[in-house]
Amino acid sequence: xxxxxxxxxxxxxxRLYEQIYRHIKQEIIEGKLLAGERLxxxxxLADYLQVARSTVDEAYGQLCDEGYIEACPYRGYFVCAVxxxxxxxxxxxxxxxxxxVRRPQGVGDNGRGASDTFRDEIYESDTRTRSWQVDFSPYAxxxxxxxxxxxxxxxxxxxxxxxxxxxAKGDARGDLGLRRSISRYIHSARGVExxxxxxxxxxxxxxxxxxxxxxLGGNLRIAMENPTYERSYRIFHxxxxxxxxxxxxxxxxxVEELKKTKADVAYVMPSHQFPTGTVMPIGRRMELLNWAxxxxxxxxxxxxxxxxxxxxxxxxxxxQASDKQGKVIYIGTFSKAIAPAIRVSFMVLPPVLLEKYHRxxxxxxxxxSRIDQRILxxxxxxxxxxxxxxxxxxxYRAKHDLLMDSLKTMRKSFDISGENAGLHLLxxxxxxxxxxxxxxxxxxxxxxxxxxxxxxxxxxDIPHNGTVLLGFGGLDEAAIRQGVELLKQAWYK
Amino acid sequence: xxxxxxxxxxxxxxRLYEQIYRHIKQEIIEGKLLAGERLxxxxxLADYLQVARSTVDEAYGQLCDEGYIEACPYRGYFVCAVxxxxxxxxxxxxxxxxxxVRRPQGVGDNGRGASDTFRDEIYESDTRTRSWQVDFSPYAxxxxxxxxxxxxxxxxxxxxxxxxxxxAKGDARGDLGLRRSISRYIHSARGVExxxxxxxxxxxxxxxxxxxxxxLGGNLRIAMENPTYERSYRIFHxxxxxxxxxxxxxxxxxVEELKKTKADVAYVMPSHQFPTGTVMPIGRRMELLNWAxxxxxxxxxxxxxxxxxxxxxxxxxxxQASDKQGKVIYIGTFSKAIAPAIRVSFMVLPPVLLEKYHRxxxxxxxxxSRIDQRILxxxxxxxxxxxxxxxxxxxYRAKHDLLMDSLKTMRKSFDISGENAGLHLLxxxxxxxxxxxxxxxxxxxxxxxxxxxxxxxxxxDIPHNGTVLLGFGGLDEAAIRQGVELLKQAWYK
Numbered sequence: 001x002x003x004x005x006x007x008x009x010x011x012x013x014x015r016l017y018e019q020i021y022r023h024i025k026q027e028i029i030e031g032k033l034l035a036g037e038r039l040x041x042x043x044x045l046a047d048y049l050q051v052a053r054s055t056v057d058e059a060y061g062q063l064c065d066e067g068y069i070e071a072c073p074y075r076g077y078f079v080c081a082v083x084x085x086x087x088x089x090x091x092x093x094x095x096x097x098x099x100x101v102r103r104p105q106g107v108g109d110n111g112r113g114a115s116d117t118f119r120d121e122i123y124e125s126d127t128r129t130r131s132w133q134v135d136f137s138p139y140a141x142x143x144x145x146x147x148x149x150x151x152x153x154x155x156x157x158x159x160x161x162x163x164x165x166x167x168a169k170g171d172a173r174g175d176l177g178l179r180r181s182i183s184r185y186i187h188s189a190r191g192v193e194x195x196x197x198x199x200x201x202x203x204x205x206x207x208x209x210x211x212x213x214x215x216l217g218g219n220l221r222i223a224m225e226n227p228t229y230e231r232s233y234r235i236f237h238x239x240x241x242x243x244x245x246x247x248x249x250x251x252x253x254x255v256e257e258l259k260k261t262k263a264d265v266a267y268v269m270p271s272h273q274f275p276t277g278t279v280m281p282i283g284r285r286m287e288l289l290n291w292a293x294x295x296x297x298x299x300x301x302x303x304x305x306x307x308x309x310x311x312x313x314x315x316x317x318x319x320q321a322s323d324k325q326g327k328v329i330y331i332g333t334f335s336k337a338i339a340p341a342i343r344v345s346f347m348v349l350p351p352v353l354l355e356k357y358h359r360x361x362x363x364x365x366x367x368x369s370r371i372d373q374r375i376l377x378x379x380x381x382x383x384x385x386x387x388x389x390x391x392x393x394x395x396y397r398a399k400h401d402l403l404m405d406s407l408k409t410m411r412k413s414f415d416i417s418g419e420n421a422g423l424h425l426l427x428x429x430x431x432x433x434x435x436x437x438x439x440x441x442x443x444x445x446x447x448x449x450x451x452x453x454x455x456x457x458x459x460x461d462i463p464h465n466g467t468v469l470l471g472f473g474g475l476d477e478a479a480i481r482q483g484v485e486l487l488k489q490a491w492y493k
Numbered sequence: 494x495x496x497x498x499x500x501x502x503x504x505x506x507x508r509l510y511e512q513i514y515r516h517i518k519q520e521i522i523e524g525k526l527l528a529g530e531r532l533x534x535x536x537x538l539a540d541y542l543q544v545a546r547s548t549v550d551e552a553y554g555q556l557c558d559e560g561y562i563e564a565c566p567y568r569g570y571f572v573c574a575v576x577x578x579x580x581x582x583x584x585x586x587x588x589x590x591x592x593x594v595r596r597p598q599g600v601g602d603n604g605r606g607a608s609d610t611f612r613d614e615i616y617e618s619d620t621r622t623r624s625w626q627v628d629f630s631p632y633a634x635x636x637x638x639x640x641x642x643x644x645x646x647x648x649x650x651x652x653x654x655x656x657x658x659x660x661a662k663g664d665a666r667g668d669l670g671l672r673r674s675i676s677r678y679i680h681s682a683r684g685v686e687x688x689x690x691x692x693x694x695x696x697x698x699x700x701x702x703x704x705x706x707x708x709l710g711g712n713l714r715i716a717m718e719n720p721t722y723e724r725s726y727r728i729f730h731x732x733x734x735x736x737x738x739x740x741x742x743x744x745x746x747x748v749e750e751l752k753k754t755k756a757d758v759a760y761v762m763p764s765h766q767f768p769t770g771t772v773m774p775i776g777r778r779m780e781l782l783n784w785a786x787x788x789x790x791x792x793x794x795x796x797x798x799x800x801x802x803x804x805x806x807x808x809x810x811x812x813q814a815s816d817k818q819g820k821v822i823y824i825g826t827f828s829k830a831i832a833p834a835i836r837v838s839f840m841v842l843p844p845v846l847l848e849k850y851h852r853x854x855x856x857x858x859x860x861x862s863r864i865d866q867r868i869l870x871x872x873x874x875x876x877x878x879x880x881x882x883x884x885x886x887x888x889y890r891a892k893h894d895l896l897m898d899s900l901k902t903m904r905k906s907f908d909i910s911g912e913n914a915g916l917h918l919l920x921x922x923x924x925x926x927x928x929x930x931x932x933x934x935x936x937x938x939x940x941x942x943x944x945x946x947x948x949x950x951x952x953x954d955i956p957h958n959g960t961v962l963l964g965f966g967g968l969d970e971a972a973i974r975q976g977v978e979l980l981k982q983a984w985y986k
Binding site: 143144146148151152155156159160162164165166167168169170202203204206207210211214218219231234235238239240339340341342343360361363364365366367368369370371372 | 636637639641644645648649652653655657658659660661662663695696697699700703704707711712724727728731732733832833834835836853854856857858859860861862863864865
């Protein structure tokens with residue numbers, strides 16, 4: 001049995017569960033804990049460390065979520081098999097994060113930043129049309145908490161201070177100040193490793209993907225999971241790309257299947273796959289990175305669209321954080337976390353592609369006005385963004401918990417999945433109910449639920465039991481309660 | 494001899510020269526005046542109509558500029574040969590314009606609009622680097638007249654009035670209000686025929702061209718004049734397009750040469766070609782339109798980048814105004830007329846492409862924030878834009894006239910061309926001076942002039958005598974005077 005050598009620091013700012021989580025993760029990365037090894041039971045480790053059992057539960061839970069260990073019912077926790085670690089030993093992401101947070105703001109052009117990021121493309125919620133009593137749109141967000149007064153205040157301040165040069169042409173990548181704010185943010189919140197130089201700001205994910213198409217060059221084969229985010233599929237499809245789909249399992253894209261496709265680029269959402277909510281475990285991430293390292297010109301596009309909102313454990317670090325070879329193109333957006341009309345997304349280019357960008361695409365002017373850039377820069381830099389996120393996390397968590405609670409009595413006939421993060425969850429019928437029936441029965445009582453099949457692309461027929469998506473971001477508490485009541489009437493009549 | 498049947502209306506708001514110009518143009522379009530026919534001399538027509546000779550001069554001058562008639566030294570004015578007129582008789586653009594202007598504002602969704610438009614992509618002027626005493630950049634604009642206080646006032650107003658829904662997602666084409674303002678403006682100022690439905694707003698020309706690539710589909714052959722606007726060339730080159738260049742003569746792209754290329758799309762700047770300043774006469778326009786009508790899938794991209802600023806006669810109508818078959822994609826921008834950081838460009842799609850856009854590209858969200866859209870909408874709608882343009886026209890005209898005046902003593906050794914519009918003119922050495930020598934001699938005294946060869950693309954070697962571009966948009970009067978003095982020292986030493 002593995003012996004835990006950790007020294008817990010009770011006077012640290014770092015919470016106890018996190019100290020345990022970090023220690024074990026580091027041991028696994030350094031090979032001191034090997035695949036298949038069993039961890040102490042939560043009770044025995046809690047006894048040994050003199051902490052509450054729930055503390056160890058939390059640490060183990062996070063390690064499970066990230067795929068470092070797995071729980072086998074009645075047998076305990078075991079270290080997962082992770083494909084060979086990459087050359088450079090992985091630095092502890094969380095320590096870097098702390099350093100970054102402690103570092104004084106505004107210093108150095110090598111600044112690093114904090115982030116989770118978010119789906120850029122929010123479909124118009126059908127609620128707008130007023131034809132639904134309750135619309136469980138997975139794309140809707142809560143705009144009632146938009147930080148209107150702060151945004152207006154900052155806008156006025158930026159306008160008042162604006163000199164005429166702010167209306168002259170700026171850096172094609174976006175102004176340095178904003179790129180610095182972003183890189184600092186995504187570093188501290190998502191573990192993304194980059195300098196502000198590598199950040200390209202653009203008006204929305206679609207634009208950035210278009211630009212990326214120019215950087216990568218045409219005639220590529222791009223692999224996507226199936227089901228996947230349909231809008232991204234349509235975008236790639238409108239490119240001169242051959243889009244191929246790759247089956248997924250509980251860990252996300254199956255790398256053996258990816259290899260068969262001979263794809264050049266794979267598009268993934270490792271922190272929270274849409275629509276399934278799958279979190280890609282570290283083992284699968286390594287497999288993907290090793291695939292990308294296997295040939296020149298292979299890249300991974302990481303769409304980190306809504307990792308901000310997680311209801312269990314700490315945020316899952318970005319895939320980019322584990323990338324030592326410059327193979328990950330990281331894309332994030334502020335549309336989901338702030339508001340859809342804040343048309344600011346960004347991508348982080350690995351050095352090779354950054355060079356190509358400068359050589360071949362540097363003449364594409366930045367698509368975001370410099371006034372807007374400045375407002376967002378100050379919004380992030382002065383801590384408003386973090387406060388706003390904390391507020392939104394509370395709001396979404398309350399909605400999430402209420403929805404989960406309301407669904408309790410339905411769990412006999414439905415499995416719930418994808419519920420640990422994001423703004424929607426999945427309900428899968430345990431009986432013979434098909435998706436179509438579920439949607440139509442819901443529609444008959446005025447409730448809109450979304451089908452998993454909407455996200456199945458490429459004309460394939462992915463076998464799935466009747467599964468529907470329930471989004472809660474755009475609904476208030478009364479609507480969630482009412483919606484679930486109506487669903488019960490519809491589905492249990 | 495052709496008999497003029499015009500009835501001048503001395504009480505009309507329409508100026509006399511314009512009444513004469515319109516009448517003759519209409520006679521030509523209707524075939525009452527035939528190619529090769531001689532017009533009365535300006536003196537005899539002035540006598541006959543009882544107007545000043547300068548009035549007739551002005552009318553003939555505008556007709557010459559637009560290519561309806563031509564002047565033969567010592568012989569008089571003759572009607573030009575214009576390739577067959579298109580099926581629908583051309584409505585008089587100017588009458589339409591007047592109707593549009595008279596129509597009450599804010600009425601109907603079929604609204605038309607006023608415009609000239611402008612180069613989107615202003616290169617950073619080298620003046621910024623302070624290494625030049627005087628930089629005659631053809632890309633620089635005068636930012637000192639930026640309507641800062643109005644812009645700030647409108648921004649504050651929009652922000653104060655903004656409800657939370659202005660931060661939710663808007664129409665993918667841009668909000669209707671702005672599209673209405675734009676379509677009204679380009680109709681009244683440029684004669685562009687379109688409904689607001691056909692207008693697509695985007696953050697810069699580059700983005701719109703990228704979107705257009707998706708709408709048109711890939712693997713096209715696109716023809717450009719040579720020399721041409723280098724940035725557009727680079728953009729098309731970065732697409733999956735085959736870019737071919739077509740020689741030009743004094744009227745612009747030579748259509749016989751275009752035909753040889755088997756191109757699908759031709760990119761032109763008919764109102765003011767960059768860099769040559771050529772205005773495409775109506776005859777060449779008709780040839781181009783007939784070429785486009787000759788096969789399905791052929792289109793003309795009209796980049797109407799700076800037609801706002803014209804120093805002689807009325808603005809030249811847009812090519813789109815003569816297009817009866819839906820073959821012209823019209824692109825304009827506010828970057829040049831207002832400020833580069835106002836990242837708003839727009840394109841007008843013909844119906845067939847609009848349908849394709851809705852079918853295949855409607856999911857690309859608008860790249861301009863809705864706040865910025867609203868500010869610009871009010872800026873145009875409330876007349877600020879027109880006032881700003883009038884102010885800029887005066888400013889640029891003064892600079893233009895000063896530059897022309899300063900260059901007077903150099904006209905023995907240099908031809909001046911392209912001087913009737915835009916923010917630059919061309920100087921061509923009458924002696925054996927080569928472009929390289931002119932640039933280097935200028936550089937030796939701290940003056941930056943731009944070479945015509947910078948705009949020669951495709952690795953071709955267009956024969957041209959030593960020609961340099963002198964831009965004046967970004968220079969104040971003292972700099973223009975100083976710059977020309979230095980050039981004289983450099984070139985006549």
